[in-house]
Amino acid sequence: MNSTEAKKPSKKTPNDFLFGKVIGEGSYSTVYLAKEISTGKEFAIKVLEKKHIMRERKTQYVMREKEVLMKVNHQFFIRLYYTFQDNDRLYFVLSYARNGELLDFLHKVSSFDEECSKFYTAEIVSALEYLHGLGIIHRDLKPENILLSDEMHIQITDFGSAKILKKGNDFQEGESSEPVQPTRKNSFVGTAHYVSPEVLTSKSTYYSSDLWALGCIVYQLLSGEPPFRGSHEYQIFQKITKLEYEFPDGFKPVARDLVEKLLVLDPTKRLGCEEMGGYGTLKAHKYFEGIKWETLGERKPPDII
């Protein structure tokens, strides 16, 4: 290499990090808090066992998660810094969201006040607008996957269920004309409380499947509980497909109007989807009155009290 060529950073190895406590466990991954020895910087390192991935036929999910993480570069999402492997494992070195899950903060205070709910809902809307603009559907958006940075801004994680609709072409913005079929027949993607009716009934996924999850999250931030509840998944699915939910007393009308415009059975009729005018119409909803969308990420988040 001559003196003018840029020095390519050397590939990291597990020996570059001190591995600490386990901060998350999935069906085929373990996430550790780790410190980079050379800089002292903390990361979350997701470790995946190669044998287990292959035995469980999860290779395509892991490859897709890495592909999505490499595409996503936004303050409101967990960032992928490095990937490397050894004989037995794959390693994803990710940003560490020190303050953990939004859900834990919600449980501490039972429900958020209007200012907190509006702020965090706006950050989620802004994050979804960016993600959908890249042609990516998250498909498992839920409060457990909305983490909080040192400064208490959101950092959405876990793209293990994500779907990429655009492959670098000049694909028409927004909804695909054809719903996206999940990769495996009869497999719904997502978590019971937040899964959309179209994923349950036609096994198809739209960008607005994430808008359905958003509607469930807005309801939960303001009331403390998700709208569709039950002691068994089947019961929850029944309520979702029948749009069987109620608002608690005191649920403000403007918030109720927003939730009702997101929890719509027809995925092409949800506020914010392409057919309904796109994200501009969602961001213009009265619920977001006073939100300065362009500087959300620079603003000091309201205290969660």
Ligand SMILES: NC(=O)c1nn(CC2CCNCC2)c2c1CCc1cnc(N=C3C=CCC=C3)nc1-2
């Ligand atoms: N599956 C993952 O990719 C993942 N899982 N976790 C921990 C989970 C704990 C349960 N709820 C969902 C997240 C993480 C990541 C990405 C990268 C990531 C970055 N920071 C944190 N931070 C945490 C801080 C305190 C408690 C838990 C997580 N966690 C993760």
